[in-house]
Amino acid sequence: DTAVSQTPKYLVTQMGNDKSIKCEQNLGHDTMYWYKQDSKKFLKIMFSYNNKELIINETVPNRFSPKSPDKAHLNLHINSLELGDSAVYFCASSPKPRDTNYGYTFGSGTRLTVV
Amino acid sequence: QKEVEQNSGPLSVPEGAIASLNCTYSDRGSQSFFWYRQYSGKSPELIMFIYSNGDKEDGRFTAQLNKASQYVSLLIRDSQPSDSATYLCAVRSISSGSARQLTFGSGTQLTVLP
Numbered sequence: 001d002t003a004v005s006q007t008p009k010y011l012v013t014q015m016g017n018d019k020s021i022k023c024e025q026n027l028g029h030d031t032m033y034w035y036k037q038d039s040k041k042f043l044k045i046m047f048s049y050n051n052k053e054l055i056i057n058e059t060v061p062n063r064f065s066p067k068s069p070d071k072a073h074l075n076l077h078i079n080s081l082e083l084g085d086s087a088v089y090f091c092a093s094s095p096k097p098r099d100t101n102y103g104y105t106f107g108s109g110t111r112l113t114v115v
Numbered sequence: 116q117k118e119v120e121q122n123s124g125p126l127s128v129p130e131g132a133i134a135s136l137n138c139t140y141s142d143r144g145s146q147s148f149f150w151y152r153q154y155s156g157k158s159p160e161l162i163m164f165i166y167s168n169g170d171k172e173d174g175r176f177t178a179q180l181n182k183a184s185q186y187v188s189l190l191i192r193d194s195q196p197s198d199s200a201t202y203l204c205a206v207r208s209i210s211s212g213s214a215r216q217l218t219f220g221s222g223t224q225l226t227v228l229p
Contacts, residue, residue, distance in 0.1 A: 033216065040123075041153070041201055043219040056216055090158060101166055103149045103205070104217060106158040 003027050006091050006107035013081055014115055021076045021110045023091030031055075032074040033092045033104065034066060043090070049074055050096070081114045088112070118142060119206050121220035129228050134191040136223050138204030141185070145208040148180055148187045149217065153201045163189065194227040201225070 004025045013019055025032060033056070034046040048056035049068040063079045074091060088111050092104035119140050128134045136150075147166040151159035165171045165178040165187065177190040187206075191198055201224045205217040 035219075041203070041222040041224075043159070043203065045216050045218075048216055101147055101164060103151070103161040103164055104159075106160075108158050 002108075004091055004093055004105050004107040006089075006110050008110060009108060010111050010113075012113045012115065015081055015083060017081050018077070018079045019081060019112070020078070021089055021091075021112075023074045023076075023107055025072055025091075025093040025105070025107075027093055027105060029093035029105070030071055030096050031094045032068065032071070033094075034074065034076050035090045035092060037088045037090060037109070039087075047074075047076075078112075081112075083114050086112055086114045118218050119204055119220035121202075121204050121223045123221060124224040125226055126223055127226045127228055128194050130194060130196060132194050132227075134194045134198065134225055134227070136189040136191075136202050136204075136225065138187045138189075138206075138220055139185055140187070140204075140206045140208075140218075142206070142208040143182075143185065145182075145185075145206045147207045148178070149205040149207070150176075150178060150189045151203040151205060151219075152198075153203060153222065155200075159203055191225075194225075196227045196229050199226045 031050045033048045035043045047066040051071045052068045065077045068074045088109045090109045091107040094104045150163040153159045163178040165180045171178045175192045179188045201222040203222045204220040
């Protein structure tokens with residue numbers, strides 16, 4: 001069983017389109033995250049939800065909107081896609097925000113290419 | 116100044132050698148430190164974490180932490196070609212608020228030559 005699963009794995013779309021990425025975790029974790037990894041491998045936090053509550057909302061264009069229907073799911077919707085949105089988007093989860101000795105478990109990533 | 120800095124590499128070592136990967140961080144309030152391995156086209160995978168000064172060993176991996184110098188390192192003994200990957204350092208600090216999210220460095224690419 002995959003602990004953190006993301007769909008789709010690859011997404012190629014045209015500029016201006018709207019797309020969604022879905023994430024689900026079966027680890028019983030309370031906290032989920034979206035990270036963006038650029039071509040230089042730098043992982044940057046975008047959003048985090050703890051038990052359906054938004055707790056991190058970094059400086060991200062408001063074309064990006066996360067949604068967490070329950071603590072096991074975190075989706076990312078992107079409106080009006082731009083070339084600069086091309087990257088790998090990773091979902092991750094951890095037990096609780098204050099459990100400082102726990103790392104994250106990452107999903108397999110979604111490679112988004114905007115053409 | 117970047118919050119978490121790593122040499123991007125590439126770092127090349129011969130098979131069987133010790134690979135040494137270094138990371139510095141800017142926030143003195145940092146509490147816990149993580150090393151992730153990421154193979155090309157794959158997701159990051161947690162290999163070690165450390166939160167006390169000193170060394171922590173797990174098999175061929177040793178994490179070293181020096182909070183006074185704000186420095187954390189990862190040593191890989193008896194390096195194997197299968198260790199070739201990008202190694203990401205991540206730091207969690209109290210200054211990131213109640214969320215205490217991980218802040219990542221940009222990674223060091225390691226190549227182990229057969």
